Amino acid sequence: MKTGFYPGCSMKGSAREYSESLLAVARELNRELPEVPDWNCCGATAAHNLDPDLALALPARILAAAEKDGMDEVLVPCAACYSRLKVTRHELLEDEQLRQRISGLVEADYRGSTEVLNILEWLSRVPELEKHVKKPFQRKVACYYGCLLVRPAGIVKFDRPEDPQTMDLLMRKLGAEPIDWAFKTECCGAGFSVSRTDLVAKLSGHILEDAVSRGAEAVIVACPMCHLNLDMRRPNIEKRAGKKISIPVIYITQALGLAMGLPAKKLGLQRHKVAVKISAANAAAKDI
Amino acid sequence: MARIGVFICHCGENISATVDVKQVAAAAARIPGVAHSVEYKYMCSDPGQQLVKDAIREKGLTGVVVAACSPRMHEPTFRRACAETGLNPFLCEMANIREHCSWVHEKGDATTEKAIDIVRTLVAKVKKNKALQPIQVPVTKVALVIGGGIAGIQASLDIANAGHRVILVEREPSIGGHMSQLSETFPTLDCSQCILTPRMVEVAQHPNITLYSYAELESLDGFIGNFKARIRRKARSLDETLCTGCGLCTQKCPTRKIPGEFDAGLGLRPAIYVPFPQAVPNKPVIDREHCTYYRTGKCRLCEKICPTQAIRFDQLDEIVEVEVGAVVVATGFDIKHGDFFPEYGYGKYPDVIDGLQFERLASASGPTLGEIRRPSDGKVPETVVFVACAGSRDPAKGIEYCSKICCMYTAKHAMLYRHKVHGGKPYVFYMDIRAGGKMYEEFVRRAMEEDGVQYVRGRISRVFERDGKLVVKGADTLLGARPMEIEADLVVLATAAVAQPGAEELAQKLHVSYDAHRFFSEAHPKLRPVETNTAGIFLAGACQAPKDIPESVAQASGAAAKVAALFSRSELVREPLIAVVDRQPPPVYSSCVGCFLCQSACPYQAIEKEEIRGRDGQLIKTVARVNPGLCQGCGTCVAFCRTKSIDIQGFSHEQVHAEVLALLNRGERDA
Numbered sequence A: 001m002k003t004g005f006y007p008g009c010s011m012k013g014s015a016r017e018y019s020e021s022l023l024a025v026a027r028e029l030n031r032e033l034p035e036v037p038d039w040n041c042c043g044a045t046a047a048h049n050l051d052p053d054l055a056l057a058l059p060a061r062i063l064a065a066a067e068k069d070g071m072d073e074v075l076v077p078c079a080a081c082y083s084r085l086k087v088t089r090h091e092l093l094e095d096e097q098l099r100q101r102i103s104g105l106v107e108a109d110y111r112g113s114t115e116v117l118n119i120l121e122w123l124s125r126v127p128e129l130e131k132h133v134k135k136p137f138q139r140k141v142a143c144y145y146g147c148l149l150v151r152p153a154g155i156v157k158f159d160r161p162e163d164p165q166t167m168d169l170l171m172r173k174l175g176a177e178p179i180d181w182a183f184k185t186e187c188c189g190a191g192f193s194v195s196r197t198d199l200v201a202k203l204s205g206h207i208l209e210d211a212v213s214r215g216a217e218a219v220i221v222a223c224p225m226c227h228l229n230l231d232m233r234r235p236n237i238e239k240r241a242g243k244k245i246s247i248p249v250i251y252i253t254q255a256l257g258l259a260m261g262l263p264a265k266k267l268g269l270q271r272h273k274v275a276v277k278i279s280a281a282n283a284a285a286k287d288i
Numbered sequence B: 001m002a003r004i005g006v007f008i009c010h011c012g013e014n015i016s017a018t019v020d021v022k023q024v025a026a027a028a029a030r031i032p033g034v035a036h037s038v039e040y041k042y043m044c045s046d047p048g049q050q051l052v053k054d055a056i057r058e059k060g061l062t063g064v065v066v067a068a069c070s071p072r073m074h075e076p077t078f079r080r081a082c083a084e085t086g087l088n089p090f091l092c093e094m095a096n097i098r099e100h101c102s103w104v105h106e107k108g109d110a111t112t113e114k115a116i117d118i119v120r121t122l123v124a125k126v127k128k129n130k131a132l133q134p135i136q137v138p139v140t141k142v143a144l145v146i147g148g149g150i151a152g153i154q155a156s157l158d159i160a161n162a163g164h165r166v167i168l169v170e171r172e173p174s175i176g177g178h179m180s181q182l183s184e185t186f187p188t189l190d191c192s193q194c195i196l197t198p199r200m201v202e203v204a205q206h207p208n209i210t211l212y213s214y215a216e217l218e219s220l221d222g223f224i225g226n227f228k229a230r231i232r233r234k235a236r237s238l239d240e241t242l243c244t245g246c247g248l249c250t251q252k253c254p255t256r257k258i259p260g261e262f263d264a265g266l267g268l269r270p271a272i273y274v275p276f277p278q279a280v281p282n283k284p285v286i287d288r289e290h291c292t293y294y295r296t297g298k299c300r301l302c303e304k305i306c307p308t309q310a311i312r313f314d315q316l317d318e319i320v321e322v323e324v325g326a327v328v329v330a331t332g333f334d335i336k337h338g339d340f341f342p343e344y345g346y347g348k349y350p351d352v353i354d355g356l357q358f359e360r361l362a363s364a365s366g367p368t369l370g371e372i373r374r375p376s377d378g379k380v381p382e383t384v385v386f387v388a389c390a391g392s393r394d395p396a397k398g399i400e401y402c403s404k405i406c407c408m409y410t411a412k413h414a415m416l417y418r419h420k421v422h423g424g425k426p427y428v429f430y431m432d433i434r435a436g437g438k439m440y441e442e443f444v445r446r447a448m449e450e451d452g453v454q455y456v457r458g459r460i461s462r463v464f465e466r467d468g469k470l471v472v473k474g475a476d477t478l479l480g481a482r483p484m485e486i487e488a489d490l491v492v493l494a495t496a497a498v499a500q501p502g503a504e505e506l507a508q509k510l511h512v513s514y515d516a517h518r519f520f521s522e523a524h525p526k527l528r529p530v531e532t533n534t535a536g537i538f539l540a541g542a543c544q545a546p547k548d549i550p551e552s553v554a555q556a557s558g559a560a561a562k563v564a565a566l567f568s569r570s571e572l573v574r575e576p577l578i579a580v581v582d583r584q585p586p587p588v589y590s591s592c593v594g595c596f597l598c599q600s601a602c603p604y605q606a607i608e609k610e611e612i613r614g615r616d617g618q619l620i621k622t623v624a625r626v627n628p629g630l631c632q633g634c635g636t637c638v639a640f641c642r643t644k645s646i647d648i649q650g651f652s653h654e655q656v657h658a659e660v661l662a663l664l665n666r667g668e669r670d671a
Ligand SMILES: Cc1cc2nc3c(=O)[nH]c(=O)nc-3n(C[C@H](O)[C@H](O)[C@H](O)COP(=O)(O)OP(=O)(O)OC[C@H]3O[C@@H](n4cnc5c(N)ncnc54)[C@H](O)[C@@H]3O)c2cc1C
Pocket: B146, B147, B148, B149, B150, B151, B152, B169, B170, B171, B172, B174, B175, B176, B177, B178, B179, B182, B184, B185, B186, B187, B215, B216, B217, B330, B331, B332, B333, B334, B335, B355, B356, B359, B405, B409, B412, B500, B502, B506, B540, B541, B542, B543, B547, B548, B549, B550, B552
């Protein structure tokens, strides 16, 4: 079984720490994650707003490259990239004519043998993950899935769209206590981060406030866009709320890394806007 | 020499628009053995049938082919016409040139050619047809009604009042169904129990009705007029003939903390219980799963205090076998429960409840004696949010259909809440309001205009708890999709109406079909709404689709009328299209070698063993015989028989072979 890795742009830029922590954890778990050769942009939000063909062609080229390289599956940690690749795969396999046309456009044939995985699926498949835990993450956490990991339900066919559980189960394995809350899949403002920062401040603010009021000590995410809104937009959120909100937002791979006893630096925790003053239990704050 | 008449119908333009009917008639006239061939605009009309009858008489026809629509449509019509002239009706065949040809092809020569081919095969077949005599079977004039909700009750009473015996089988300890749980009923707000109880009592007292409560159908065999049903009477742990229904045992039972089904889990009941005070029969059952004696071997208190010594701890289930002529299925519906709505916190927050639970809260006999108090802390809720279409009309949830009753009962609930809690604030979130029915729209308007119920058009996205309140997030789509957040004390979900658990299993026992949602299928969605595809089995009430009380009752009376019509005859006539085993004069007697492969293949247990004996009584041969009463003419045995000794009358090897040859030899003959 060969599992490839599609980083997409954010994992190389604003969400470097997501990629750093993922690769650190993968090394520790003895899993290889070769990058999809010669990968390109997935098209993100822009392509499918502008040109339906382009929106399929870009991910199709990535999938074809992975398939040609003999990858049985591709891990796509960014939830937005995951959505584009997953939707494209679905549409191409539903419609043979479309598949042929798009294959013609990108001059590469994707036949459908390569599967698309999100980070939660990939982690859930690690057998006996709890055995790798050295420093149980004994904290109350708010597992935040955002919108794209579980939707559209009919296409991603992953977890319950209204009340997903996979991340909660994973965090439990790491020793954490996931809170029961209502904002798991609420919108963080997503792509409006730049054009309507005010909206993001409001929506992301609601998410953080609920997590804090229920005693969460950290918000766990699996999407660079969510992280950006909840972490980097914190000044805007705080300004709108008129109070300081200091709950850190960390990637599931960082949480796993901490529980495995990896040093915070290797997990890129220093790169966050909101200081991560928590660590897995027993790890002193100065580790970070 | 055969003299066949061919009658080609235009079916208005249904056939003639794509098939050149004149050409078909001309071609048919050239087929050897055809003595007469005409076309006409509406062959099924009176003058059309007259054409057929006149031709039979004038030309001395020995067989008839009507090239028109599907035999399912008009075969009986034309066979009857033939019979009127004295021609055996089974010498008449339909050539389906509508569904099989004109409707599915474009106008053109090829389409006309195909129509001619179809006629050709049927002419070849009819030449080999034999005169057949219909089969007479006796009718057992007893009806089995399954399910004792309002639909089953109504059907039972109607059939019993028509003078026929009824066996009513109800799964629960009492009849009454969902209607017995309701508080007041739309659109008149009359008390549900008050109108239902007299009917229940009537069932109990009717001399023509035998009630088996706490019982289920085990199996059903046979066919219309002659079914055999096996009924499992589950052990009540009680001798019903001795029990007087005094209620002492239910008062004294020490195991009392069991969530009661009748109160939709909101009230508690003891282990020996009568579901509700008006229950019919008013005799308790012991719930063996919870009873302390069955769990620990100690207690038997009820046995000690029972004044008539009616308790039987060692009672076993009993199987009763009955013979019935017709079956009415009235097993009703259920509503969606549990984990289906994680986003609404249903099953997680005690104050998010379903419609039936609200009925119990509003009912004078309910756990709060009719006061609206929320389950968590008994507080009277100041704000209540009612959510219509919870799960219904939602392809993402797998339920595309409208549950039909919830718009109405939600209006009723909001109204009852306002009548009982004067300062209360009811909100209803809805998608559309479906209030088609006599006085229904007016009822909903009254809720809005007179009782001040706030209707908000929009769906809610989520319900969650915050500081002791239930936060309901939604949008008002009539005000520009303005997001709304309501802090409620109680949320009532009108959850989707779904099929009964066990509906699929029951359908399989009865050999009736069901739809993708496990509601039982009617034989025709418009013209045969109370029949199933299995003759002699009828449907009533919400087991066929979600229905309110008036509709359930109407359908039940419809089903009862069908049963009464069936029972008005003492014999039924069946088509003789059944299997027969070859018989010949001695010394062969039959080509059957007695392997009885057919017996194991027959799904209807219609194959019997027959011993052929000589005059001296000595056994010559054991061969297969088909019981004409049981055979359904499916033909499975024919495929199994190694010596080709079984044939289906009307679809014999010879006939089918002739049809195939007619097609294969077409080229030669036309050339
Ligand atoms: C919350 C709510 C409020 C409502 N309010 C109103 C109202 O105000 N007015 C109105 O007109 N309608 C109302 N209805 C609709 C009404 O309940 C139904 O129309 C009615 O109950 C249908 O009757 P039924 O006999 O077909 O089914 P049911 O009432 O479901 O009865 C079916 C019976 O069959 C039995 N059964 C099931 N399976 C088997 C089996 N395998 N063997 C033997 N027995 C079996 C069941 O135990 C039950 O007794 C309401 C429904 C709900 C959910």
